[in-house]
Amino acid sequence: MTSWYSLGAGVLLATALTACGGDSSDNNPAAGGEQVKTPDSLRLSFLSRYESGSFDTSAAEIPAYDSASQRLFVVNARLGVLDVLDMSNPAKPALIASLGVEEVAAGAVVNSVAVKNGLVAIAIEADPKTDNGFAALYRADDLSLLGSVEVGAQPDMIIFTPDGSKVLTANEGEPSDDYQIDPDGSISIIDISNPQDPQVSTADFSAFDADTLRSSGVRIYGPGADVAKDLEPEYIAVSADGTTAWVTLQENNALAKVNIETATVTGILPLGEIDRSVEGFGIDASDDDQEINIQTWEGVVGLYLPDAIHAYRADGSTYLVTANEGDARAWGEDNDAYWGEEGEGCAGDASQGFVEEFRVKHLVHKSGFDRRCGDDLPPQLRELGAGALLDPAVFDYCGATAGDPGDCREDDVLGRLNITWTQGYKVDEAGNPVMYNDAGEADEAGTRIMYDTLYSYGGRSFSIRDENGNLVFDSGDAIEQFLASDECRLGTNRSIACQDYFNSGHDEINAMDSRSDAKGPEPEGLTIGAIGDKTFLFLALERMGGILVYDITDPQQPQRLDYLNSRNFWGGGGDGEDIEDLIDDGLLAESDVGAVVGDLGPEGLVFIAAADSPNGIPLLVVGNEVSGTTAVYQVEMLFDEE
CATH class of the missing domain: 2.130.10.10 (YVTN repeat-like/Quinoprotein amine dehydrogenase)
Known part of the structure; x- marks a missing residue:
C-alpha cells in the first residue's frame, strides 16, 4: 500500500x-x-x-x-x-x-x-x-x-x-x-x-x-x-x-x-x-x-x-x-455614441468602439438584429446584414432549418453561449459574406449572413x-x-x-x-x-x-x-x-x-x-x-x- x-x-x-x-x-x-x-x-x-x-x-x-x-x-x-x-x-x-x-x-x-x-x-x-x-x-x-x-x-x-x-x-x-x-x-x-x-x-x-x-x-x-x-x-x-x-x-x-x-x-x-x-x-x-x-x-x-x-x-x-x-475585444461598451440611443434605430457610430461578443440567441433570432438596436447590437455587425442564420447541415442536431434556428437558440442549449460575431459566417472567394434571404436560400439580394461555425472564447x-x-x-x-x-x-x-x-x-x-x-x-x-x-x-x-x-x-x-x-x-x-x-x-x-x-x-x-x-x-x-x-x-x- x-x-x-x-x-x-x-x-x-x-x-x-x-x-x-x-x-x-x-x-x-x-x-x-x-x-x-x-x-x-x-x-x-x-x-x-x-x-x-x-x-x-x-x-x-x-x-x-x-x-x-x-x-x-x-x-x-x-x-x-x-x-x-x-x-x-x-x-x-x-x-x-x-x-x-x-x-x-x-x-x-x-x-x-x-x-x-x-x-x-x-x-x-x-x-x-x-x-x-x-x-x-x-x-x-x-x-x-x-x-x-x-x-x-x-x-x-x-x-x-x-x-x-x-x-x-x-x-x-x-x-x-x-x-x-x-x-x-x-x-x-x-x-x-x-x-x-x-x-x-x-x-x-x-x-x-x-x-x-x-x-x-x-x-x-x-x-x-x-x-x-x-x-x-x-x-x-x-x-x-x-x-x-x-x-x-x-x-x-x-x-x-x-x-x-x-x-x-x-x-x-x-x-x-x-x-x-x-x-x-x-x-x-x-x-x-x-x-x-x-x-x-x-x-x-x-x-x-x-x-x-x-x-x-x-x-x-x-x-x-x-x-x-x-478575453474578447470590447471597447466602447459604455459609450452611447457607439450603440446609439434608444429610439434612434440602428444609428450607432462604428468609429466609436468595437465589441465582438454576442450571444448566440441574439445572433440568430428570426426577427433579425434590429430588435437589439440601442442595447447590445454592435454597429459593425449590423453593417454585415440585417440578421443571421445557422447552417442546417451543421446544426440540425438542435433543430436548425434553413430559415429557423429551431431549439439551438434556447437558453439551455446554445442560446446563452457568448461567441464572436466576427468569424464563422460563410464567405465567398473574395472573403465577402455570402448573403441569404429569410428562407435561408443563397440570394445576392438577401440581408442575412449564415454561420456554420460558432467561435467561443x-x-x-x-x-x-x-x-x-x-x-x-x-x-x-x-x-x-x-x-x-x-x-x-x-x-x-x-x-x-x-x-x-x-x-x-x-x-x-x-x-x-x-x-x-x-x-x-x-x-x-x-x-x-x-x-x-x-x-x-x-x-x-x-x-x-x-x-x-x-x-x-x-x-x-x-x-x-x-x-x-x-x-x-x-x-x-x-x-x-x-x-x-x-x-x-x-x-x-x-x-x-x-x-x-x-x-x-x-x-x-x-x-x-x-x-x-x-x-x-x-x-x-x-x-x-x-x-x-x-x-x-x-x-x-x-x-x-x-
Whole structure:
C-alpha cells in the first residue's frame, strides 16, 4: 500500500528547491539549477494573506520576490503603485511602503513587476494609456530609482532574461475606450548592464502583412485591421539561454516569436482552435439550467486566446505553457455614441468602439438584429446584414432549418453561449459574406449572413506547445470535469464540494453555473518551478478561483497533483447575488473580505524556491485582484514511502 509523507522545514533546507538564476522571482523558473531530491508529488497548504482592505479594485495583481531583502513587491492597480511587503515572516506579511512612479512620469501607474539580483523592474503605464510608457529600475533594498527609459504604449508585463542583463516589456497598445486612438503593439528589449542608463530596442510588427496573417489563421479583425495596431502583446516567456522570447497576442489567438539579440519579431504563430465536437473537449455552454452539463457541440469551436505563458526545458527541447483565458475585444461598451440611443434605430457610430461578443440567441433570432438596436447590437455587425442564420447541415442536431434556428437558440442549449460575431459566417472567394434571404436560400439580394461555425472564447484549459507554436498537449475539458467531480473540494480546509458552486464567478455568491456561458473557470495566470528532475505547473483559475498543480515533466502527459482554493465563503448571509451586495447592505465590511470570504480572482503568481524562502520552505504567492489579497501558500513535497 502506498503512503505519503511531507518533509518538514529542516529537511527542506537541506534539500533546497531552486529555480533558474538563483532568484525565484524572475518569472523564469525551471531552466536548471541545483539537483535535489525529486518529490513524487506536491500539495499546497494555506499559510497567510496580506489584506489591502479594498474589494474589486485590483488592489493585488502581480507579485515578485527579492530573496536578499526578503521583500515581496505587489502591483496595486487601484492606487497605481507597488506595495512592498515584508516577507521575513511569511506567516505574517506586512506592508513596508507603497512605491509610486510619479518621479518617472506624472500621472503614470504601475502595471507589472519583476525582480532579479536585487533589482526591481517596473512596467509603467503613461497617462493617457495610449501614450508611450516606461520601464524603470529600482533597488530592492532601499527602493531608490536607478534609471528609466521610454518604451511602447501600455507596457503590460515585464520580465528579466535569465542572466539578468536585459528586461523585456510587452507593450499591449490597447486603443482608447472610444477607439479614436489605437497605438501600435510592440515588444521592448532593454539592456540594463548599466541600470542607471538603460538602453532600449524595439521589436515591432511593421514587416507583417494583414492578409497573409489572416490566411495563416491569425485574427486580424479590429477597425482598420492594421497589423501593428491590431496585435496586442500580453505576456512574455524567455528561453533558458536568453536568446528567444515568445509573446502571447491574446485577442489575436497567436504567439509572436522574438529574436532578443536583434530585437526582431521572427514569426507570428497562429494557435488554431479547439473542436468542441470532439470527446474530451466539450463545455458546459449554458448558465441558465443551473446544472452541470459538460458535453460536445457540433459546429462550436473554442479560441485559445491565452494570457500567461512560461517556457521550460524537457528532454533537451523548449516547451511553452499557456493559460487559455479567452478575453474578447470590447471597447466602447459604455459609450452611447457607439450603440446609439434608444429610439434612434440602428444609428450607432462604428468609429466609436468595437465589441465582438454576442450571444448566440441574439445572433440568430428570426426577427433579425434590429430588435437589439440601442442595447447590445454592435454597429459593425449590423453593417454585415440585417440578421443571421445557422447552417442546417451543421446544426440540425438542435433543430436548425434553413430559415429557423429551431431549439439551438434556447437558453439551455446554445442560446446563452457568448461567441464572436466576427468569424464563422460563410464567405465567398473574395472573403465577402455570402448573403441569404429569410428562407435561408443563397440570394445576392438577401440581408442575412449564415454561420456554420460558432467561435467561443477561451480554451478553458492550459496548453503545452513546442517552440514553433505546435500543440503538444491541451487539457481540453479536464478542468471543468474536475470541478464537477466528487474529488474536487473548496476552502482552505477542503471541506466544500466544488459541485455545489461549479463555474461560479469571483464576485458572486450562490452562483453555481454562472460562468458556463462565458469562459468557464477561466485559467489566466500560471508559473512553473523545477524540483530535482521534475517541473511543476501552478495554474490559477480567475473565476472559480484556486490553484491547480500539475507535474509537466513529460510535456505530452501532464499529471494533475493538487487543487487548493482558499475562498471559504460561497453562499448565504443575505439576499444579494454578489459580495458587493453584502457590503452595500452592511453585512460585510470591505476591509473584512479577505478574512471572511477569502481569496477571489487570482491573477499573478510567483514561486519562491526553498533556497530563497524566508522559512526554508518553498512558497507560492498569489495576487488576487478581486479580494485585494496577496495569498501565501506552502508547497509541500510528498514522497512515496515504499
